Amino acid sequence: FNISGVVHVCGGVAAFVAATVMGPRIGRFDKETGQPEEIKGHSVPLAALGGFILIFGFLAFNGSSQGSISNPGDGAAVATAIKNTVMSATSGAFTTMFMNKLPWFGDRKWSFATTLNGALAGMVAICAGCNQMETYAAFLIGIGGGVSYMITTWLVLFKLKVDDPLDACAVHYGGGVWGVISVGLLSRDVGILYKWNAEAALTLVWQITSLVAIIAWTGALCFVMFFLLKKFNLLRVSFEWEVKGLDIPKHGEPAYPAEAYGHGWGEKGDTLFTMVGRPPVFLPSPSDVAPQIYPWVVRVCNLMAQIKPIFEIRTYFKCILCYFIV
Structure with missing residues (x-):
């Protein structure tokens, strides 16, 4: 367990550094006001499918972190991890869904994308202690993950003007930081709210220290790597490619051919009909066949x-x- 830090905080910091060094996408911020402009995503149904696959993967990932299933107590530990993962995802999703209705954080809409990211942030937060939390604690950790996601998104996009297309920093860094700290607070084994002693206090200090180490190491290493990539023009595609898309120059074929959409009764259909050179075959109507x-x-x-x-x-x-x- 305990992957909220070494996996998610590490990934969130790397995403933030990469987005900062690379710069925003073309048209992401208004040139006059500096306010972010919405760039529509590719497909909400596909994003939903990807999110549900991630949620299912989190259950397997957190449950399998026990490492075995045949030893005494393994079944209870795996069940606790999966139960807490579901609980934290649920509370994180509801938290972000309702917070997006507030004027300070969202656009006062019931945003599916925000709700989905809130569920992921809640699951990221519970990863650190999913096997040692009570059910109510997992619920609170999910709420904290959702709040952390919304605050991090607001800071990164509106205050720091960093374009993070996938909200990877908010989901993984925001949820991961809270998840690492929550172990020192709410763990039934070493949490300071359960055991008010020197050992619990030392655990909380070590959790915060590990966060500082992960952030500093990952941030410094990624800055050097992405800075060198940018200097050698290996980090970003050309202006034309970014505007028109990468399907043709990279793969030689479009992801969504225009000919595959619409109906065949327009000019293209008439042209194809002329090229084929065959008369149309009309099926008899039901009124002709019925007698x-x-x-x-x-x-x-x-x-x-x-x-x-x-x-x-x-x-x-x-x-x-x-x-x-x-």
């Missing part, structure tokens, strides 16, 4: 009526069935 089918339906119904005692089915039901079959 030919009706006599056969009557014959089948009469036949079914004669063998009624064999099948023990009402005649009208047979007629309807035969009609649909024909």
Whole structure:
């Protein structure tokens, strides 16, 4: 366990440094006011699918961190980890959903993307102590993860003017920092709110010290790496590629061909029809076919009526069935 720091805080700091060194995307901030402009995402349904895959993966990841399942107590530890992960994700999602309705943090809308990120932030926060938290503590940690996500997003985007397209810093750094600290506060084994003694206080100090070490090491190393990449023009694509997209220059094919959308009754459809050079084939309408089918339906119904005692089915039901079959 305890991956809120070494995995998520590390990743969140790396994302922040990379976004800072690279600079914002074209058109992300208004040139006159400096306020952020919304850049629509690719696909909300695909983002939802990715989020649900992450949530499912978190359950397996936190549960499997026990390392075994056959030893005494393993089952209870795995069940506790998964239960707390679900609880923290739920409270984190609801927290961000309602906070987004506030004028200080959101646009007063029920944002699905914000809710999804809140659930992920709650799961990030519980990773550090998912096997040693009570249910109510997991609920509180999820709330803290959601609040931390909203505050970090506000600071990074509106105050520091850093364009983090995926909110990776807010989700992983914001949720991870709170998760590491929460172990020193709410852990039933070493939390200072459970055991008011020197050992609990020392645990909280060590948690904060580890945060400082992770942030300093990751930030310094990533700054050097991304700075060198930027100097050698290896960090960002050209202006044209960024505006038009990377599908054609990188892969040689579009992700969404324009020809695959719409209907075939426009100019392109007429052109294709001319190229094929075949006359259209029109299917007969139901009114043309019905007079030919009706006599056969009557014959089948009469036949079914004669063998009624064999099948023990009402005649009208047979007629309807035969009609649909024909």
